[in-house]
Amino acid sequence: MSESTHILVVDDEPDVEGLISQRFRRQVRAGEFAFSFVRDGEQALRALQSDARIDLMLLDINMPVMDGLTLLARLRDAQAAVRAIIVSAYGDMPNIRTAMNRGAFDFVTKPIDMVDLEVTMRKALDEIAKLREIERRRAAAERAKSNLARYFSPNLVDILAQRDEPFGPVRRQNVAVLFADIVGFTALSEQMPPEDVVTLLRQFHERMTAQIFAYGGTVEKYVGDAILATFGVSSVNDHDAGQALECADGMLAALDDWNQERIASGEAALGMGIGVNYGPAVIGDVGSERSMSFTVIGDTVNTASRLQALTRTLDTPLLVSDSIVKAAGRDPCDHLVRILGRLKDGGEQAVRGRNHSVRVWFDPACRLFTRTSGL
Template identity: 80%
Template sequence: MVDDEADVELLISQRFRRQVRAGEFAFVFARDGEQALRLLQHDDAAIDLMLLDINMPVMDGLTLLARLRDLHAPVRAIIVSAYGDMPNIRTAMNRGAFDFVTKPIDMVDLEVTIRRTLDDIAKLREIEQRRAAAERARSNLARYFSPNLVEMLAERDEPFGPVRRQNVAVLFADIVGFTALSERMGPEDVMLLLRQFHERMTTRIFACGGTVEKYIGDAILAIFGVPTTTDQDAGQALKCADGMMAALCDWNRERKAAGETLLGMGIGVNFGPAVVGDVGSARNMSFTVIGDTVNIASRLQTLTRTAQTPLLVADGVVQAARAQCDDELAEILHRLKDGGEQAVRGRHEVVRVWLGMERRSAHGQGLEIGVGGLR
């Protein structure tokens, strides 16, 4: 309550003593606008509502309203004044007053106005809490999905729609020799290594419009073409693989300078039909992609070890990428070498593959990454 009349404090304290004893209301009193500002700045979170007179010394109520607006103070204000003429009412409302009660005070009307204002404050707080929760949800989604999918996932009840069959580009990537490497490291160091690897590679995946389907230890499964396919999906997967190798080059330079073990990586990329959709229970759903296209991408990633190349790309990817080739993609395709037909474990039919890339770092420095690390 901000009012320079001493009897107002006594009147309010007596009228609302039952509500104060019950813990519904807690009043703080100030005699002018400057004192009220000091109280707000000292403990602004505790004051929700201000009952504010207009005519006061030092700083009047209308000036205080303007200051509150400039400071973006969250407190709501009800004008309680004998100056109930229309110019004062309009000025107060324009400066952010929520309501206006005239003197002499009708205590019943004042209590109704207070409760209505507090109800409005509670609703606004609930809206703000929901907004904050939605922002947290979007932030969490952004850790796993590309930015173009985050809004869709947050707003739709069934973002990926029914289970269906569609063409997708699939990319598997992992660290070469990770099991042997982790045996020589402490658990905390292994976790740090994984986080650093995932962070660098996921950044490239999202930059190319891909979606991380899952992390499997040091391995990453990324999908291009969900929820809807485009003619860019195969090319984006190739650009992603190229960017991931550049990221590894840069990271290895940092690791070499720090005296740490250099890393190698194997990437397998495929393009073709797969079954896409949500699996799981009503309480715990998971997006997944299933099919021969996914299996072949996984086998190609494993085959990079014996083929002594950091990258194996199925011919279907190359043919689809050529159909929508731009300058960047043309340069990537030019660096691929025809690996001929390769037998893939668990599959009767051979797969024609393309392999290897001469790598540059993201800073343009010449560097080649093989399955064993830096060359």
């Protein structure tokens, strides 16, 4: 059996309660309607505050203490969800217009035509049900978007939420790609309980992901301790390369802060390697309708991964391609100018899996384990 619809009757005429109770006695006995009665607007406000189940009001205009039009204005200002049907002998056009402008659903004149009143009530209740369904769907969509945000970056959530089809068109465009991981993670994890490994990864991902999102990046995937981030996936602009480079600098600064905390608590400092590249890539969904992934693939992505691995050989936490430096230098901000000014040309470097070498840049002031001397 469905829950009763709660209706508040606000009218100071003593015979109204008897008329309503008599007319709708079958609906009340069947549990369809549940009526409560008050005599003025102030009593109505108290009833609404104490009973959140009230869906509909039958509201007179001329009442002592607080009239019906004043009550409507108060409810409108409070953005109350309850709907009101005016039931009044004052059915002149100015009163009708004022009531409707203040949010009344409809107007029934006295003496009350009970058939007309019931039809009007059911119309109002149908409207309330429609509005509740819209709100339910909106809330469900917000929950779904929030759940997506637990697993995808904001840029990717926006892309996924706007789609009606699971697979979007594949496109080719320039993107900045950043790979980062913890130095020596495999050896470190072998010495730790699995629960502590997961805690470490969560702490690492949380700090690094915050920097990626702060600079407009998208986390494409986590692979163990490694993070693949892209810049320019949702929308391409002239700042993608610069934002990737600034993000890398921010990630290293975040690692310094975390290492200070770790050392203070008796834990070892961690190192990180970051490789950044810029160039064309193919962007789209891969997989099946049952399980799919939004991904970025191509030589640009592979080279960024190889640069990240090369940080071990060159003993630097940050290794960026010449394409990133050139793209970032086209319109740099002050912060980016300082980052670019620190970079040193590392010359042409052989990269595993590529026939041609890659010109790279690094920061000579940075060592692999930390950017802060003394740690």
